[in-house]
Amino acid sequence: xxxxxxxxxxxxxxxxxxxxxxxxxxxxxxxxxxxxxxxxxxxxxxxxxxxxxxxxxxxxxxxxxxxxxxxxxxxxxxxxxxxxxxxxxxxxxxxxxxxxxxxxxxxxxxxxxxxxxxxxxxxxxxxxxxxxxxxxxxxxxxxxxxxxxxxxxxxxxxxxxxxxxxxxxxxxxxxxxx
Amino acid sequence: xxxxxxxxxxxxxxxxxxxxxxxxxxxxxxxxxxxxxxxxxxxxxxxxxxxxxxxxxxxxxxxxxxxxxxxxxxxxxxxxxxxxxxxxxxxxxxxxxxxxxxxxxxxxxxxxxxxxxxxxxxxxxxxxxxxxxxxxxxxxxxxxxxxxxxxxxxxxxxxxxxxxxxxxxxxxxxxxxxxxxxxxxxxxxxx
Numbered sequence: 001x002x003x004x005x006x007x008x009x010x011x012x013x014x015x016x017x018x019x020x021x022x023x024x025x026x027x028x029x030x031x032x033x034x035x036x037x038x039x040x041x042x043x044x045x046x047x048x049x050x051x052x053x054x055x056x057x058x059x060x061x062x063x064x065x066x067x068x069x070x071x072x073x074x075x076x077x078x079x080x081x082x083x084x085x086x087x088x089x090x091x092x093x094x095x096x097x098x099x100x101x102x103x104x105x106x107x108x109x110x111x112x113x114x115x116x117x118x119x120x121x122x123x124x125x126x127x128x129x130x131x132x133x134x135x136x137x138x139x140x141x142x143x144x145x146x147x148x149x150x151x152x153x154x155x156x157x158x159x160x161x162x163x164x165x166x167x168x169x170x171x172x173x174x175x176x177x178x
Numbered sequence: 179x180x181x182x183x184x185x186x187x188x189x190x191x192x193x194x195x196x197x198x199x200x201x202x203x204x205x206x207x208x209x210x211x212x213x214x215x216x217x218x219x220x221x222x223x224x225x226x227x228x229x230x231x232x233x234x235x236x237x238x239x240x241x242x243x244x245x246x247x248x249x250x251x252x253x254x255x256x257x258x259x260x261x262x263x264x265x266x267x268x269x270x271x272x273x274x275x276x277x278x279x280x281x282x283x284x285x286x287x288x289x290x291x292x293x294x295x296x297x298x299x300x301x302x303x304x305x306x307x308x309x310x311x312x313x314x315x316x317x318x319x320x321x322x323x324x325x326x327x328x329x330x331x332x333x334x335x336x337x338x339x340x341x342x343x344x345x346x347x348x349x350x351x352x353x354x355x356x357x358x359x360x361x362x363x364x365x366x367x368x369x
Contacts, residue, residue: 019231026239041229053211128346140312150304170352
């Protein structure tokens, strides 16, 4: 783990140095090159903004309306029957929707059930192994103005569901061995 | 996306009527708008940084050398990218940033990869298979060590927060493999 930490800390500084030094050696005017490149970001982010806005208001209102709580209730029976801690339901629903909200839910689970509980362990693995799918979709597709997404969204939603099942199964299996 | 967005909004309105939460519904709209602005401003900063840096490696020709270097790895999955195309490098850098948990680099480099893939796209508004593959792998989020998660666990008194590392790697690899396999199956079906 220490090695991975070290590599992650080194990676960006090393890459920036490589980019700048190679450019400089090739007589590229690195500063004059960086500036117009960075300027492009303005138009990219302006393109992304309306997509982000659409996703964020939908997700926030979904949480605020109480529909979230209802969805949790729906899965309650299933999770209890499979002997999965019920706290995990909130995690499983919120993770694909919102990054900051899922961090909040995760912190709350660790705080209330303790850092070594089954609920915390499963949530930790979901946090680390899933991504805020709808944010990624909005940003990546918005950046290049794609409108027809073919079967992409179905694949992502399906993969999210399976991903969460895999996370639960892996933790239950690995920690039941101890 | 149209269906999902419609469902999220419609369900939210219906539930806020049933639960008598109309006020918090309206407030949440403004909250959402506010976070969209905040996130966009944050994105503007990091995307500008990375687009500036990648412009230098394009100008110096380094990007083509790197693309040739990374080609054997990436071209197994991404078959329709020409030999020393910049997309190979941006995709590889995006994956590296993901694996090492460098979120602030992964998203901008992913955006760059989308732009590079868009330059190969014949129908500007339709997603290509390569783009779908990039997005699916990104949403599966392959990450070696979840530093944020470990940080929170140890903040709340876990003595062995690193126990989550191996299950996380196992889960993330399995779900990524499944996600990519699903995408290939869907391509067969919807050809």
